[in-house]
Amino acid sequence: MFENLQEKLNRVFKSLSGKGRISEKNIKEAVRQVKLSLLEADVNFKVVREFIKAVQEKALGEDVLSSLTPDQQFIKIVRDELVKVLGEKNVGLSLSSKPAKIMMVGLQGSGKTTSSAKLAAKFKKEGKKPLLVAADVYRPAAIDQLIQLGKQIDVPVFVGDRKNPIRIASEAMAEAIKNVHDVVIFDTAGRLHIDDKMMEELKEIAKILNPDEILMVVDAMTGQDAVNSAKVFNETLELTGFVITKLDGDARGGVILSIRHVTGKPVKFIGVSEKIDGIEPFHPDRVVGRILGMGDVLSLIDKI
Amino acid sequence: MGFLSKIREGLKKTRESIFKQVRRLLSFEKLDDETLEEIEELLITSDMGVKTASEVIEKLKERANKSDNPLETLKEILRELLKIDSVEKHPELPPLVISVVGVNGTGKTTTIGKLSKRFVNEGKKVVLAACDTFRAAAVEQLKIWSERVGVDFISQGQGADPAAVAFDAVSHAKSKAKDVVLIDTAGRLHTKHNLMEELKKVHRVIKKVIPEAPHEVLLVIDATTGQNGLVQARKFMETVDITGIVLTKLDGTAKGGIVFAIVRELGIPVKYIGVGESIDDLRPFNSDEFVEAILGTEEFEENEV
Ligand SMILES: Nc1nc2c(ncn2[C@@H]2O[C@H](COP(=O)(O)OP(=O)(O)OP(=O)(O)O)[C@@H](O)[C@H]2O)c(=O)[nH]1
Ligand SMILES: Nc1nc2c(ncn2[C@@H]2O[C@H](COP(=O)(O)OP(=O)(O)OP(=O)(O)O)[C@@H](O)[C@H]2O)c(=O)[nH]1
Ligand SMILES: [Mg+2]
Ligand SMILES: [Mg+2]
Numbered sequence: 001m002f003e004n005l006q007e008k009l010n011r012v013f014k015s016l017s018g019k020g021r022i023s024e025k026n027i028k029e030a031v032r033q034v035k036l037s038l039l040e041a042d043v044n045f046k047v048v049r050e051f052i053k054a055v056q057e058k059a060l061g062e063d064v065l066s067s068l069t070p071d072q073q074f075i076k077i078v079r080d081e082l083v084k085v086l087g088e089k090n091v092g093l094s095l096s097s098k099p100a101k102i103m104m105v106g107l108q109g110s111g112k113t114t115s116s117a118k119l120a121a122k123f124k125k126e127g128k129k130p131l132l133v134a135a136d137v138y139r140p141a142a143i144d145q146l147i148q149l150g151k152q153i154d155v156p157v158f159v160g161d162r163k164n165p166i167r168i169a170s171e172a173m174a175e176a177i178k179n180v181h182d183v184v185i186f187d188t189a190g191r192l193h194i195d196d197k198m199m200e201e202l203k204e205i206a207k208i209l210n211p212d213e214i215l216m217v218v219d220a221m222t223g224q225d226a227v228n229s230a231k232v233f234n235e236t237l238e239l240t241g242f243v244i245t246k247l248d249g250d251a252r253g254g255v256i257l258s259i260r261h262v263t264g265k266p267v268k269f270i271g272v273s274e275k276i277d278g279i280e281p282f283h284p285d286r287v288v289g290r291i292l293g294m295g296d297v298l299s300l301i302d303k304i
Numbered sequence: 305m306g307f308l309s310k311i312r313e314g315l316k317k318t319r320e321s322i323f324k325q326v327r328r329l330l331s332f333e334k335l336d337d338e339t340l341e342e343i344e345e346l347l348i349t350s351d352m353g354v355k356t357a358s359e360v361i362e363k364l365k366e367r368a369n370k371s372d373n374p375l376e377t378l379k380e381i382l383r384e385l386l387k388i389d390s391v392e393k394h395p396e397l398p399p400l401v402i403s404v405v406g407v408n409g410t411g412k413t414t415t416i417g418k419l420s421k422r423f424v425n426e427g428k429k430v431v432l433a434a435c436d437t438f439r440a441a442a443v444e445q446l447k448i449w450s451e452r453v454g455v456d457f458i459s460q461g462q463g464a465d466p467a468a469v470a471f472d473a474v475s476h477a478k479s480k481a482k483d484v485v486l487i488d489t490a491g492r493l494h495t496k497h498n499l500m501e502e503l504k505k506v507h508r509v510i511k512k513v514i515p516e517a518p519h520e521v522l523l524v525i526d527a528t529t530g531q532n533g534l535v536q537a538r539k540f541m542e543t544v545d546i547t548g549i550v551l552t553k554l555d556g557t558a559k560g561g562i563v564f565a566i567v568r569e570l571g572i573p574v575k576y577i578g579v580g581e582s583i584d585d586l587r588p589f590n591s592d593e594f595v596e597a598i599l600g601t602e603e604f605e606e607n608e609v
Binding site for chain 2: 036038039040041042044045107108109110111122138139140141142144147148149192193194216219221222223224225226228229246248249250251252254255274
């Protein structure tokens, strides 16, 4: 559907003067194409602007590699810069306390409950003894949803008084210690970052729990506003990372770049299906082609 | 300064700069390039998309000389973009059948709860059909809404055939002289062929009871959605006859600008907006209000005038 960025860049460098190498003259149009592609991928406008500036500076200062055509070389610079921002490798969970505590937070409908159950299933598979905690007392049938998912994967779900999320959280910890669970996952209600009262609730839960991980769950289809919500959640809670859901669709996922930029926190997992096993560790290098709107060209450059 | 910290700095200023440029727009007789660029940026950060945004800017340039109030001209252009006929469907004989569709987690079930309240307020008898038989506790969620509003609830439990549930609900409504049937379908990504086929089947089976039904097919789009929203709308439209959009979660800071692209390219009207999680948080779409909100002029006027 989109014209591949590679084809566009190829044309740019062919049609312009000084085609042998990257020059101030021909780089302008190439940079513009990358910019448009990133905006099309929903990378935040301001993030794009800064990113492009860094790329431009890099490209002009770069030595010519004889093994690459100018467009390949340019793409390599863009790719390297993207990987640099996204982080080179996957960052895993850091679960040191016993039991370890993971809090799942985020906007409404992003996939918190589903991701909580997916993580629990993953831990169980690894031989751990997880406990799920239903701390969303607001959304109709949210507790039921988690109970049903818990049943599917044979992981107990703590529901407490079904009324007070803060009390539920602290009682859940007593339960976890009593039944020697080694990892406890708290599913919280979806909320807007501008809802002060609800954000305060999260802060209180976090204060009581002192979680090992606070993961914000973000929908891969999110657009420009992701920077605002991620920023506030991070400032309120000191997130330890993100889970990006619904990447099984065809959204380009520019949100990954945006949130990494504004918070500096890594994406730790991605959701790739509605099913309970649909969660994977995030590998920055694998998503670069998707964000840029080009697939196989990158693997070609990788070989050089 | 490093790239990361610069971005953080920059974002702090987003809102301020929006007001600044509106102010400049109001006071400048002619539009300079910097202002135009800032307006384009404002439009892009609303998720309108580059293509639609630059079209708006082109129009603004064309008309700017002819008008002495560029801000009014901008609003006019945006309103024109949204202007398409939105007809209320009234079947010759009740029930009116409304199917609610969309990708995962956009607010379909909640919108049905809110919609049923609106119909009940109009004195209508409503039936809810639990055709999301896939997601955990989707049936229970809809049931709670039916109890809140006090309307009929038709379900066959989880794992049932959604088309069979829809058939049941529409037949029930027809024989019991109900006025409206609201079909809650499972969230599905538009890229999943089998799930899109399933949706077609649900609609096909409804037609066996009432050939003209579903009279309305509402596509629910989350206001935080970026450019993928247009792809979603296109794919859903290719699969079923979408008659309108419901834009949810406008109570957040996302502007929902993607609907400009959807309306412009696909000609589907926006019918309702969701502005909260409570039962009364559904409003008919009003393009004037929406345009004011996109430009952030409401707050500006409150603060400055
Ligand atoms: N295709 C796909 N669907 C997903 C994924 N993760 C979650 N979903 C779906 O997204 C919808 C919302 O998921 P939930 O887990 O209920 O989201 P939530 O954040 O808990 O929602 P609230 O509690 O209402 O805020 C459901 O239909 C899920 O099945 C994913 O990775 N891929
Ligand atoms: N703030 C806000 N939240 C909303 C709005 N509409 C729905 N929600 C919330 O969004 C979340 C998802 O809503 P649902 O109605 O379950 O969405 P759905 O499309 O039925 O989800 P699936 O069936 O899983 O695909 C819930 O937490 C709702 O309370 C709205 O207008 N504003
Ligand atoms: Mg949930
Ligand atoms: Mg639903």
